Every structure is written in structure tokens, then in C-alpha cells.
Amino acid sequence: MTRFLLSLPIFFFVVLIGILVLLTLETKEGRDPSIVPSALIGKKAPKIDLPAISDNIPGGFNREDLLGRVTVVNVFASWCAPCLIEHKQIEQLTKNGIPVYAINHHDKVTDVSLWLKKNGNPYEAIGFDPDGRASIEWGVSGVPETYIINAKGFITYKQSGPITKSVLKKKILPELEKAKK
Numbered sequence: 001m002t003r004f005l006l007s008l009p010i011f012f013f014v015v016l017i018g019i020l021v022l023l024t025l026e027t028k029e030g031r032d033p034s035i036v037p038s039a040l041i042g043k044k045a046p047k048i049d050l051p052a053i054s055d056n057i058p059g060g061f062n063r064e065d066l067l068g069r070v071t072v073v074n075v076f077a078s079w080c081a082p083c084l085i086e087h088k089q090i091e092q093l094t095k096n097g098i099p100v101y102a103i104n105h106h107d108k109v110t111d112v113s114l115w116l117k118k119n120g121n122p123y124e125a126i127g128f129d130p131d132g133r134a135s136i137e138w139g140v141s142g143v144p145e146t147y148i149i150n151a152k153g154f155i156t157y158k159q160s161g162p163i164t165k166s167v168l169k170k171k172i173l174p175e176l177e178k179a180k181k
Helices: 002-025 081-095 109-119 133-137 165-180
Strands: 071-076 100-105 125-129 145-149 155-160
Touching: 071 081, 081 100, 081 165, 100 133, 109 125, 125 133, 145 165, 155 165
Parallel strands: 071 100, 100 125
Antiparallel strands: 071 145, 145 155
16 A cells, blocks of 8 residues: 555646646647747738849739739748759749749848759749848748638638648648649
């Protein structure tokens, strides 16, 4: 009996730790850590009016550019390793006729120019956000982040983290189809 009483606190401690771990992993949508709820889902895309990075890179855009068709806004930076991972999928979206706009987040003109020259520029336009003010308006918590905007200018989906082949197939493409309806 004494042994049982001595092991009881350890048992409860282990159970408590297990519950805390489960609660930490649990999100509203399940256990997918890439799902970060956004207060902007279902709301109009924030006002944006960003300049081009430089004269030789097509860019600069505003919220009106996102109206009239389903578009994607991708937040990236040259210093972001996961941004390079998702770059092929961004290229795939543009090859499939999806207009992808970009917000270049907390970057330097020379760094992003070299990155685009080396890796290619799949974006319809890139808005330069060196101080991160536009990113704050969009609720960006880190890069990369991707938003799907319907033809009326409402945000219908947010992807936190890189778009992998699996994410493209299982999440982005189905969400693009929903946004078209």
C-alpha cells in the first residue's frame, strides 16, 4: 500500500504532462502546425500600395490589382530558406494561370534582386516591404505565408509555412477552386 501511495503523485504528474502536450499540439483545425488561424479570413484584403523593388523588376501593386479574379499573395524574403523550398510550387501556380503577387518582406534590394536573378521571378508583381509595415497589416507572423484572394478581394485562405508539393495538391489547389465559386 505504501508503494502505491508513493507512486500516485508520479502517475498524476505523467498524466498531467501528457494532457498538456496534447493540448499544445491541438489546433482548431486539427494537429497540423502549418495551420495558423487568421483574423483576416473572410475579410477584405488589407489596403496595400507597395512600390517596386527596382526598375528592372516588375512590381509594385495595390489592393485594386487583386480584384476581378482569384489571386494569390505570397510573402517571401531572400534570406528565408523555406521560401526557396516553395519557389517551384509558386512557379507551378503561375504556369497554371494563377496570378501570384508577392510581398517582399524585410529584405534588401541587392539581396532580393540577386535571389530573383538566380531562382527566377514567377510573380506577376512584387511589392517591396523593407520595413514590414504592409506585412503587419496582413497579419504576417513569419515567412513564407501565402494568401488566396477571391475575385471580390476577400481573403479565403492562409497558408503559413512553405508550399510543398503535398500542400499544393492537398490544400492550395482545392482552396483556389473554392475561391472561384
